Amino acid sequence: MSQIRVEQLLAEHTPALRNFFGARCRDDELTGELLQEVAARLVTAAPRLSLNGNARGYLFRVAANVWHDHLRRDLVRRRASVALEASAATTADPADAPLLERELRTAIGAAVAALPPAQREVVELRREFGITFQEIADRLDRPLGTVLTQMHAALARISAALESYR
Amino acid sequence: MIHPSEDTLLLLAYGELAVEQAAELESHVAGCETCGVVFARLERARVALDDVSRAVPRRRLDWAAVALAVAAVLAVVLLMGPRPTPDRASHWAPTTMSPTAGYMTGGRAMLDIDAQLTQLEQGWGRSYGRP
Numbered sequence: 001m002s003q004i005r006v007e008q009l010l011a012e013h014t015p016a017l018r019n020f021f022g023a024r025c026r027d028d029e030l031t032g033e034l035l036q037e038v039a040a041r042l043v044t045a046a047p048r049l050s051l052n053g054n055a056r057g058y059l060f061r062v063a064a065n066v067w068h069d070h071l072r073r074d075l076v077r078r079r080a081s082v083a084l085e086a087s088a089a090t091t092a093d094p095a096d097a098p099l100l101e102r103e104l105r106t107a108i109g110a111a112v113a114a115l116p117p118a119q120r121e122v123v124e125l126r127r128e129f130g131i132t133f134q135e136i137a138d139r140l141d142r143p144l145g146t147v148l149t150q151m152h153a154a155l156a157r158i159s160a161a162l163e164s165y166r
Numbered sequence: 167m168i169h170p171s172e173d174t175l176l177l178l179a180y181g182e183l184a185v186e187q188a189a190e191l192e193s194h195v196a197g198c199e200t201c202g203v204v205f206a207r208l209e210r211a212r213v214a215l216d217d218v219s220r221a222v223p224r225r226r227l228d229w230a231a232v233a234l235a236v237a238a239v240l241a242v243v244l245l246m247g248p249r250p251t252p253d254r255a256s257h258w259a260p261t262t263m264s265p266t267a268g269y270m271t272g273g274r275a276m277l278d279i280d281a282q283l284t285q286l287e288q289g290w291g292r293s294y295g296r297p
Contacts, residue, residue, distance in 0.1 A: 022196035155211040
């Protein structure tokens with residue numbers, strides 16, 4: 001994929017990407033940074049890319065990964081700042097990041113284990129197989145609305161666990 | 167625009183809406199404080215959950231590696247481990263010579279050698295004794 005094609009692709013989809021990030025972070029400055037990150041990843045990957053008519057899909061997958069990475073770093077950073085406030089230390093140790101990530105995973109894992117069985121079933125099917133909610137509904141023989149409500153309730157509990165984790 | 171339902175926001179977070187519908191919703195969420203708060207909470211929980219899921223296969227792999235290592239150690243122990251104690255009488259190999267050491271440690275092998283030496287000596291004695 002040529003440099004010109006990369007620029008064209010970015011120019012064509014920047015409004016949609018801005019929308020994508022804007023809805024998620026609601027911060028213009030951060031949206032700009034995340035867009036730059038998408039552009040950087042696209043330029044890096046361009047020489048070995050061959051997009052057969054699915055350029056938009058690829059671009060949004062990159063954007064989703066950039067957002068995911070940002071949010072994950074943010075979760076750990078928030079935890080680090082809380083830990084820093086709690087301790088008398090004056091500087092954050094970057095070596096703590098893997099430890100904090102493990103702590104986060106443990107907290108989420110415990111929250112999932114504590115979910116009611118019906119909610120956990122939906123969460124596990126989504127996690128293990130990555131199937132759509134409609135497919136989960138079909139598999140569990142439940143209405144789609146019920147599955148969505150159960151997933152929503154599960155995420156609310158996980159969100160509460162994240163709050164207490166922070 | 168009417169606020170989207172929480173189920174719709176959930177489908178948006180998991181990328182299960184049509185492109186046009188997703189774009190329309192994202193425009194709304196970007197400018198709506200109420201939906202933005204709900205969506206941000208959903209996204210944080212979703213990403214945290216995805217992250218745990220990504221970590222699971224690696225943990226399984228670690229256990230597989232541990233199991234393989236244990237199996238390898240066991241195999242080595244079984245192959246190189248204790249062998250039957252050799253029969254001292256049949257496998258004795260002297261390293262130092264001593265007149266009595268053979269009788270003390272050599273057992274039957276040394277006794278056989280001693281008997282042959284005695285026969286030779288007797289033979290030599292008879293030839294040397296002849297006039």
